Amino acid sequence: MFHPLRVAEIERLTDDAVAVTFRVPPELRETFRHVPGQHIAVRRTVEGKEIRRTYSICTPASDEPTLRVGIRLVEDGAFSTYALKELSAGDTVEVMAPAGRFVLEPRPGRFVGIVGGSGITPVLSIVSTLLARQPDARFCLVRSDRTAASTMFLEEVADLKDRFPDRFQLVSALSREEQQSGLPSGRLDEARLRELLPALLPVGAVDGWYLCGPYGLVQAAERALRGLDVPRNRIHEEIFHVADDVAEPAAIEPATTESAPTGNAASSLGATPALRTPAHSTVTATLDGRAGSWPVRDGESLLETVLRNRADAPYACKGGVCGTCRAFLVSGEIRMDRNYALEAEEVESGYVLACQSHPVTEKVELDFDR
Structure with a gap:
């Protein structure tokens, strides 16, 4: 469900990025209370076409939520262009309640963030909340940006260094510019991270x-960590940008069967040959306590089928990135084109992304309420 929120402030962060703060009225404070790391979906209509985008919340979690998101300009981006060039304080934007599972509830321990570009946004919320609430927590932030001028939230990160000098460690790398201190110029690829991380901290003692x-950085970091024997359940990922090339999809069966997939869902794509879509398939979906069954048209994703009949079906990006359309696969078998949102444990438990799912069996049942 979307709520109209008034823009309280727009702050220019870089030449191509802004921070947008929304005013949350008292009656919606509970609705917009967020867990550190979550995102919101925004909606606008352009020439009769509905556009939805997701943006991560950068502010710390609090009892009186401050809803502030970072938006970086994307080439031909329908909403980011509007946000940077037209949106003004006082304007109203339709906003969905916070969602997402790339989160860290404050607890004691040692944690590390590896981010690139606008990937700092949710991690800024995570680290600022963690250090303020949990005195027995430490956080190391490894960030990669193109240049110093393109670096988002410089002041906020500098403030964290001043407030928590003994518990916050910052390591910065610029891929297109030399800096006076810190790492030499260049991308943080797998080989570089495998050498860098053990020199920074005790890798085996990191709790999360x-x-x-971007997809390339996140995948390079994951491979580096796995090469350093970091358990998969300690690695949490959120992809901001994905290339158009997609691996061959793999079939996924309900978690109740013995053949449910294991390991990282995104890397499991292509693990088995794609199965042929049946000529006639039906999807049964439960949403907000109501169930319905509808035929799946040729080439449709299961989300598209549900949306034709239930306009309130949850979605935002439709690209397998945000996870808003997550549903539980009750029965049947599907193939998922791509998955950059669900953790391996979620896939193993039977969850799928409806926007990327296509039926393999004649009957498929999804539950959006679980």
Whole structure:
């Protein structure tokens, strides 16, 4: 469900990025209370076409939520262009309640964030909340940006260094510019991270790794961590940008069967040959306590089928990135084109992304309420 929120402030962060703060009225404070690391979906209509985008919340979690998101300009981006060039304080934007599972509830321990570009946004919320609420927590932030001028939230990160000098460690890398101190110029690829991370901290003692940013950086960081024997359940990922090339999809069966997939869902794509879509398939979906069954048209995703009949079906990006359309696969078998949102444990438990799912069996049942 979307709520109209008034824009309280727009702050220019870089030449191509802004921070947008929304005013949350008292009656919606509970609705918009967020867990550190979550995102919101925004909606606008352009020439009769509905556009939805997701943006991560950068502010710390609090009893009186401050809803502030970072938005970086994307080439031909329908909402980011509007946000940077037209949106003004006082305007109203339709906003969905916070969602997402790339989160860290404050607890004692040692944590690390590896981020690229605008991937700093959710991690900024995570680290600022963690250090303020949990005195027995430490956080190391490894960030990669193109240049110093393109770096988002410089002041906020500098403030964390001043407030928590003994518990916050910052390591910065610029891929297109030399800096006076810190790492030499260049990308943070797998080989570089495998050498860098053990020199920074005791890798085996880290309780949680939070990787966020472009697909290439997140995958390189995951491979580096696995090469350093970091358990998969300690690695948490959120992808911000994904290339158009997609691996061959794999079939996924309900978690109640013995053949349910194991391991990282995104890397499991292509693990088995794609199965042929049946000529006639039906999807049964439960949403907000109501169930319905509808035929799946040729080439449709299961989300598209549900949306034709239930306009309130949850979605935002339709690209397998945000996880808003997550549903539980009750019965049947599907193939998922791509998955950059669900953790391996979620896939193993039977969850799928409806926007990327296509039926393999004649009957498929989803539950959006679980």
